Amino acid sequence: MTRFSTLCLSLLLAAVALPLRAETTAPSRWNSINVDAMKTSIYVGSVTLTTSELKREGDRYTATYDARVWPWAFWNENGRLSIQFTEADVERLHRGERVEFTGEATNHKNKPRHITGRAERIDPTSGKIKVRIGVDDVELIFNGGFRAQE
Numbered sequence: 001m002t003r004f005s006t007l008c009l010s011l012l013l014a015a016v017a018l019p020l021r022a023e024t025t026a027p028s029r030w031n032s033i034n035v036d037a038m039k040t041s042i043y044v045g046s047v048t049l050t051t052s053e054l055k056r057e058g059d060r061y062t063a064t065y066d067a068r069v070w071p072w073a074f075w076n077e078n079g080r081l082s083i084q085f086t087e088a089d090v091e092r093l094h095r096g097e098r099v100e101f102t103g104e105a106t107n108h109k110n111k112p113r114h115i116t117g118r119a120e121r122i123d124p125t126s127g128k129i130k131v132r133i134g135v136d137d138v139e140l141i142f143n144g145g146f147r148a149q150e
């Protein structure tokens with residue numbers, strides 16, 4: 001093989017390998033995340049949690065939420081939530097690592113809610129999520145899926 005052929009082959013391999021490597025290691029910036037509606041059971045009923053699109057604001061994602069309690073509609077609530085999720089967390093998630101997060105919410109009566117959870121990637125733009133929300137002396141646990149958008 002001539003020196004010119006070896007050089008061409010090396011350049012061709014580099015041209016193919018570099019984009020593949022960049023695709024698997026470089027995170028995309030997820031500007032918004034859609035979380036599927038999630039449901040959990042309570043003693044004599046269920047709670048369905050839906051959120052608006054979570055929008056990135058610095059190191060946080062913010063959204064509104066709506067919690068519907070069946071059959072106890074007087075416990076229904078809505079409000080705003082915020083989840084701490086840094087660029088480093090997004091990078092770890094892109095690498096396939098499970099990422100823990102914390103956050104807070106405030107309902108329509110201005111009562112605070114504490115949020116913890118974790119996210120795991122399934123493919124480049126979606127994954128599964130577990131969210132724990134402290135409501136007074138009760139912890140509600142929701143499991144669901146998410147889809148990210150650039």
